[in-house]
Amino acid sequence: MNKRRKFLSYLTSIALLPFLPARASAALRLSGADNTSLIRILQNLVPDNPATRALGTTALRQYKSNFVSETIPVRLFGSLTETPLPTAHQLRAHLQSLCHADFDAGDTVALDGWVLARSEAEVLALVALHRKI
Amino acid sequence: MFADLRELPDGHVANCDLCIIGGGAAGISMVREFIGTTTKVCLIESAREYEDATQQLYAGAAQPARKRARSIKEGVHYGVPAIHSRLRHFGGSTNHWGGYCVPLDPEDLEKHDWIPDSGWPIGWRELSKIYPRAQAVCEIGPYVYDDSLWQRTKTEPYAFDPQNLVNRFYQFSPPTRFGDRYGKALKAAPNVTVLFNANVTNIGLASNTASVDHIKVSSLGGKTGRVAARHYVLASGGIENARLLLASNDIAQRGIGNERDLVGRYFMDHLYDSVGSLLVSENPKRLIAQYAEIVPDQAGHPLAEAGPDADSVMFQAALSPSAAAKKRNRAGAVALFIRGDWSRVDEGVRAVYEAVEREDNPAAENYGSYLLDILRNLDTAGPAVKNLVQGKSPPHLPVLFAIAEQVPNRGSRIALADQKDALGMPRARIDWQLSELDRRTFAQMPDLLAGEFGRQGIGRVHKAPWLDEDALYLYRGDFSRILEPGRHHSGTTRMARDPAQGVVDADCQIFGVSNLSVAGSSVFPTIGSANPTLTIIALALRLADHLKGRLTR
Ligand SMILES: Cc1cc2nc3c(=O)[nH]c(=O)nc-3n(C[C@H](O)[C@H](O)[C@H](O)COP(=O)(O)OP(=O)(O)OC[C@H]3O[C@@H](n4cnc5c(N)ncnc54)[C@H](O)[C@@H]3O)c2cc1C
Numbered sequence: 001m002n003k004r005r006k007f008l009s010y011l012t013s014i015a016l017l018p019f020l021p022a023r024a025s026a027a028l029r030l031s032g033a034d035n036t037s038l039i040r041i042l043q044n045l046v047p048d049n050p051a052t053r054a055l056g057t058t059a060l061r062q063y064k065s066n067f068v069s070e071t072i073p074v075r076l077f078g079s080l081t082e083t084p085l086p087t088a089h090q091l092r093a094h095l096q097s098l099c100h101a102d103f104d105a106g107d108t109v110a111l112d113g114w115v116l117a118r119s120e121a122e123v124l125a126l127v128a129l130h131r132k133i
Numbered sequence: 134m135f136a137d138l139r140e141l142p143d144g145h146v147a148n149c150d151l152c153i154i155g156g157g158a159a160g161i162s163m164v165r166e167f168i169g170t171t172t173k174v175c176l177i178e179s180a181r182e183y184e185d186a187t188q189q190l191y192a193g194a195a196q197p198a199r200k201r202a203r204s205i206k207e208g209v210h211y212g213v214p215a216i217h218s219r220l221r222h223f224g225g226s227t228n229h230w231g232g233y234c235v236p237l238d239p240e241d242l243e244k245h246d247w248i249p250d251s252g253w254p255i256g257w258r259e260l261s262k263i264y265p266r267a268q269a270v271c272e273i274g275p276y277v278y279d280d281s282l283w284q285r286t287k288t289e290p291y292a293f294d295p296q297n298l299v300n301r302f303y304q305f306s307p308p309t310r311f312g313d314r315y316g317k318a319l320k321a322a323p324n325v326t327v328l329f330n331a332n333v334t335n336i337g338l339a340s341n342t343a344s345v346d347h348i349k350v351s352s353l354g355g356k357t358g359r360v361a362a363r364h365y366v367l368a369s370g371g372i373e374n375a376r377l378l379l380a381s382n383d384i385a386q387r388g389i390g391n392e393r394d395l396v397g398r399y400f401m402d403h404l405y406d407s408v409g410s411l412l413v414s415e416n417p418k419r420l421i422a423q424y425a426e427i428v429p430d431q432a433g434h435p436l437a438e439a440g441p442d443a444d445s446v447m448f449q450a451a452l453s454p455s456a457a458a459k460k461r462n463r464a465g466a467v468a469l470f471i472r473g474d475w476s477r478v479d480e481g482v483r484a485v486y487e488a489v490e491r492e493d494n495p496a497a498e499n500y501g502s503y504l505l506d507i508l509r510n511l512d513t514a515g516p517a518v519k520n521l522v523q524g525k526s527p528p529h530l531p532v533l534f535a536i537a538e539q540v541p542n543r544g545s546r547i548a549l550a551d552q553k554d555a556l557g558m559p560r561a562r563i564d565w566q567l568s569e570l571d572r573r574t575f576a577q578m579p580d581l582l583a584g585e586f587g588r589q590g591i592g593r594v595h596k597a598p599w600l601d602e603d604a605l606y607l608y609r610g611d612f613s614r615i616l617e618p619g620r621h622h623s624g625t626t627r628m629a630r631d632p633a634q635g636v637v638d639a640d641c642q643i644f645g646v647s648n649l650s651v652a653g654s655s656v657f658p659t660i661g662s663a664n665p666t667l668t669i670i671a672l673a674l675r676l677a678d679h680l681k682g683r684l685t686r
Pocket of ligand 1: 155177179220221233334369371664
């Protein structure tokens with residue numbers, strides 16, 4: 001049931017990608033060579049410490065790397081626009097509401113035994129991918 | 134009055150109306166009900182005080198060597214030796230019980246299609262009418278186990294989704310040591326004789342096997358005697374009740390009440406283990422206030438009216454899956470306690486907690502409610518974080534400790550061994566067997582908690598490594614090796630409507646034996662997650678009511 005729901009929500013998020021406002025010109029640049037916006041977001045959201053690195057590495061193993069570099073940033077942050085720039089506080093609130101929705105839907109991921117909201121796990125995977133942040 | 138078999142002439146025969154075998158929680162609760170009546174009661178008890186030689190009578194047949202280590206690789210044979218899981222002297226196992234009291238849930242008595250052999254022959258309403266009397270015997274507060282207990286704790290209860298998690302409340306007995314507490318009243322009662330140093334070694338059936346004629350008793354020094362009564366109640370604990378019935382095989386060759394090979398089967402116990410740990414992201418004070426012990430000493434609190442003798446009654450809240458969640462997960466009942474040494478949190482974590490607690494801290498609201506925030510602030514707690522990430526819970530993480538139901542399982546049983554005790558009785562062999570359903574009962578908890586704790590912003594759950602799917606394959610065949618049993622021996626003379634399904638009927642009388650009843654958790658067809666003693670006492674009082682009617686006829 002849980003797996004099926006997860007699968008459906010993945011499908012939905014991928015199917016909706018072409019219509020997301022994030023594709024508009026004012027959207028954050030989240031993938032490709034110029035991913036400065038994404039790196040800035042991650043810096044604001046996630047501390048670079050051994051704990052997040054270890055969890056991030058585990059998370060990264062659970063996803064295909066092109067999924068992490070392309071689909072995840074859009075799913076997580078695609079609805080944010082560049083102007084005005086989201087503050088750290090806004091970013092956290094945004095992630096928090098994604099996590100709430102995940103927990104409501106039973107959409108959780110186990111990383112090294114931690115049962116996390118899917119969005120949290122995905123953020124950690126992104127951190128691991130962009131280690132240098 | 135108190136009597137001692139060692140001081141009576143050898144071969145002495147005592148006569149009474151009601152003979153109760155075993156002076157523990159069940160036996161003593163029953164006898165008290167007859168004080169001041171015209172019914173002559175004889176309570177047979179192994180010993181007045183703890184004695185090593187008597188306690189040795191409780192030793193089970195030798196078990197394979199156990200390993201204490203909890204490493205997943207090595208595996209751990211768990212299971213407490215029979216001798217250490219109960220006490221054989223006046224007051225029985227209440228001489229070391231913890232005093233946790235909680236009634237069964239209504240759904241614990243119902244039949245569930247996913248739990249084989251579930252369903253009690255009596256309804257919860259009937260039990261709940263007697264629970265208030267059992268509360269008084271355990272010296273706890275009024276029969277209140279609902280959310281009204283939060284009153285005056287000055288904290289707002291968490292709004293868990295009732296389809297997922299429900300609160301479960303426990304009250305604490307002082308704990309009442311039944312022998313010490315009620316011995317005097319029994320001694321003073323003219324219609325009661327407590328016969329000490331009398332070990333029942335045989336329940337003697339009449340030759341037609343339809344009734345008990347007498348019981349045989351022996352002291353360790355070699356004195357023997359008999360007790361003849363109109364009615365007998367076996368109240369010697371969940372292992373011993375079965376052992377005595379099976380060992381009394383001189384007239385009924387398979388043992389008493391055992392025509393269908395059910396005596397000793399369906400042996401159940403509660404399963405104790407940690408299901409994980411909790412990284413608290415919100416102010417832990419609220420969690421502590423609600424899920425740690427609370428003394429409701431304020432006037433007006435539902436438990437403050439506990440009665441003139443009672444000190445303030447404590448209660449503790451735990452969390453359980455709702456009836457809907459158990460159905461969804463096709464699993465049994467479980468109660469979850471949040472435990473931990475909150476006073477010894479390490480520096481890094483304390484810093485986080487303090488920052489969150491300080492109201493004047495402008496950053497407090499930004500601490501948010503998720504793991505990433507916590508990890509951000511744990512930089513100072515390097516080694517602890519390392520442990521945490523590697524899955525070893527550092528001591529400051531509150532542990533999620535579960536008490537889970539074992540579901541009925543015909544293969545799990547008490548049988549007789551070849552070895553004999555000092556009185557020549559075959560020792561009990563415990564063959565404890567768990568099932569995949571029992572594993573599911575535990576495994577449902579971390580996910581339910583993670584979802585609700587995450588949603589509420591309480592924190593994040595770390596699943597105990599032993600529940601990991603990949604680790605569990607090691608144990609599938611022998612799941613019992615990693616768990617600690619609760620020492621709540623149950624199910625071995627289960628209650629049923631039909632003799633094909635149980636040993637005693639809904640009045641706790643052994644099918645086919647007109648004057649022999651059983652008291653204690655051995656009659657429980659299922660055990661829920663509730664510690665058993667409150668229910669044992671409620672059923673003992675119900676049996677006393679029933680027998681009063683019969684014996685005064
Ligand atoms: C360490 C520990 C902690 C516990 N904590 C809790 C708790 O917090 N809450 C809870 O609900 N339950 C708890 N329990 C369980 C509780 O102690 C038992 O449920 C309860 O004592 C059972 O009552 P009983 O009368 O059926 O058996 P017992 O209390 O065991 O009494 C049986 C009596 O029969 C006597 N006897 C046995 N065989 C013979 C014989 N052949 N002849 C004569 N006499 C005999 C024994 O000497 C004993 O006095 C705990 C148990 C243990 C071991």
